[in-house]
Amino acid sequence: MPLNRPLRILVVDDEELVRVFFHDFLEQRGHLPRACASAAEALTIIEKEEFDLAISDIRMPGMDGLQFLAAVRERRPDFCVVLVSAYGTVDSAIQALRLGAADFLRKPVRGDELVAVLERVTRLRRLEEERTQLRGAIGAIQRGATPQGGVLIGNSPAMAQVRESLQMAAASNCPSLLITGETGVGKEVAAREYHRLARAATDPFIAVSCPALPETLIESELFGHLKGAFTGAAVDRLGAFELAHGGTLFLDEIGDLSPAAQAKILRAIETRTVHRVGGTYERAVDIRLVAATHQDLLKRSETGSFRSDLLYRLNVFHVSIPPLRERTEDIVPLARHFCSLATSQSRPAALTPDAEKALLRHDYPGNVRELRNTVERAVILARGEPIQAKHVQFAHATPVQPCAPAPARDAGGEPTRDEPPEAATLRATLEDCHWNRRTAAAKLGLTYDALLWRIRKYHIAEH
Template identity: 40%
Template sequence: MAGRILLVEDDPGIATVIVTALEDERFEVDRVDGIARRDACLADKSYSVMLTDVVLTDGDGLSSLGEVRDAHPDMPVIVLSAQNTLDTAVRATELAAFEYFPKPFDLDELVRAVVQAAGQRGGEGSPVPDESGEGLPLVGRSRAMQGVYRMITRVLRNDLTVLVLGESGTGKELVAEAIHQLGHRKSGPFVAVNAAAIPHDLIESELFGHEKGAFTGAIAQAIGKFEQANGGTLFLDEIGDMPLEAQTRLLRALQSGRIRRVGGRQEIAVDVRIVAATNRDLAPMIAAGTFREDLFYRLNVVPIELPPLRERRDDIAALARHFLGLAVGEGLPRRRIDTGAVAALERFPWRGNVRELRNAVFRLALIARDETIDAETVEMVLGSPDVAAEVDGDTGFAGALEAWLRVSPPREGQLYDDALAEFERPLLSHALASTGGNQLRAARLLGINRNTLRKRLTDLQIDPDDCTRRD
């Protein structure tokens, strides 16, 4: 016998699959469906590993897990859950769970974890301090996000360098904030610096600080981001845009744990946890010599890849409701969103990812005429999702019109009016966004009279102040 396993699972189907797989590995498995029977088994027998679901017939499987760990400190615990949120993953980590598996899980991977846990009785150390789980920055229960949550929980109790990869707008800074807020450095500062937003000749001063007189304009000593983040976390965003010379100094600082201010002679020890991020593919940059290969390996200790929103459409409903709640905090009206509106949002391409969705939901909250946002409101404010989904960002107006005609067969005698109704609103909104809301410049861009533009804005109930660029 490879060992005795206690399975606490109230779903008979899932339990049967797990028991069969573990018995094939020569484990003896006791299966119970609730907390009371779990405690009775633990009082009667010794187990190599316990697997527990979160939602059980008589309560929350995690609520008393701390007591189980206190009574059986050498027994590894693996948590299974259909409550697939970052909150659940973090709670499992706080309670020193050996592993956390969201449902549906990979059975082979689960069995491998049980085998490993049975051979490493004693778990993974002491739990991190308790957190309520409220206010966690990442939202979504899709399968695509579960790997992200699991990787985050694995780096909370260590200082391994993390490289967050993903398209613009996917939430890379939110991952960095979660790692900081939930980790053992949460009492220290969280300092973010965007390498793409700093002029190349100033980035070293921004990172490492400078001494008075180090260069023209350095009228006083300045403390850099590394020193500001001492004892906490330094988030290096858009690391792929950092110039080579700065990459060299950054690599040296990461290797030695010491920095030197620009114009300074003294080395300063710094204790920071590094989380870096980029939306660029670093492999061709390394091949081209524009990104240091040794720096990449230094940063890429724990890679976390964020999925684009198009690969996690199941999360759009939860994200939309989350952003509606945030909109109230920004002084916008309280809104609800119905299933038709959610379905419409799910059909958009969201090239700007979660950031674009957030801006769109805020715009809906502002402009919607009723308390409940429906599909008609989505189309009125954001345009047709079917057209947007079919049009690539580079096809232009002609491509947009062609795609619209495919999904909206023209009515005889109505093609002009229908096309005008479909495209006039986004066209005027785009012109205003492009000119910062300046109606005179927007009219010139469109090639129409300013008074004509004003009348159309009034007829279409478009507020120039509401027109902002999409991400």
């Protein structure tokens, strides 16, 4: 791979002829070299000036090349140093690389060897820069994509206990965390909160829905594959375990894995290594593992439908999230939070006291997820006005007719087919706004993206 920009290179050697050779060779190829006769002088220069890399002899009076390498790495861990020696042996090369040298060359250095080393170092720097940018992008995406605003909402003693448990697990070197609770209680939100407490913001959080994994592709999805490993494997692909390296892997609804899939995942969890499909060796991964389920895995292990050895590996630390009906004091804070998420900042919706009382009368079999859907539905029906009790409609209850315009009619003036109240309100508002979706979103108190999602959900189209 050709170099696409000149490199600033510091040459460190006590022999003047060697310094002249490196300086002239590098300068002829368009780089920006600077030479000095000692490691101590080089350290002073590096403190004041920026360089892409240094090329240093090993045997020099005073501070030698290995000591120089250690001193540079202590000050700047990402700085590249290439060591050179006329007394090169396998042992000295291995020692240099172990100390963090980017490469090792033997004197006399040939021009083609030096060019090859510069290209390798450039590739490494470019990959490191891309990795840094990617981690920053991952952090930004995770902060923006975190469900429910990224925090555990609720003031109940039960949620206080959940927070305390997550903090204890994050503060320890807990290898595996098992989160249990009914569907919709917020297990992924708890997993992300645990990740936030245990890892840096830029560390990856990889969520995998176990029920969505095709049985034939489980190994590929979790452990990755090499190009040509099977039909359709056109390129190398990292699996979820490797993608989560340095961060957290979240296995949602792990109880839905088949017995065969449970066996495949057990070894990876035990050894913290993965074997890509088509690969020849195992790769170590540094992850914090979080598994979640709504099932009673202990009972399933007793019946043989879930491996007991896998359960033991997962259940190092257990956090149970109670259903919403057992922590009713969290309903109103959650509802207010969802209300703020569902409306635009310019026209935030508000829950009236009678709406809050209506929300408190329901038992929420769908838990927090059902509460969120109910609040979002109420925001639509309220059309930017304060949310009243009549706007609070539950999925399994008799709907209350919303305060909405007359039903939409087709081009011939006939009423359209029956629609859910949300869809009818959306259609009527869109027609009032002449199908200007941004104007309609503002009128409904929704974000533009939230309106588009609901248009797709109800298949609403302009007639």
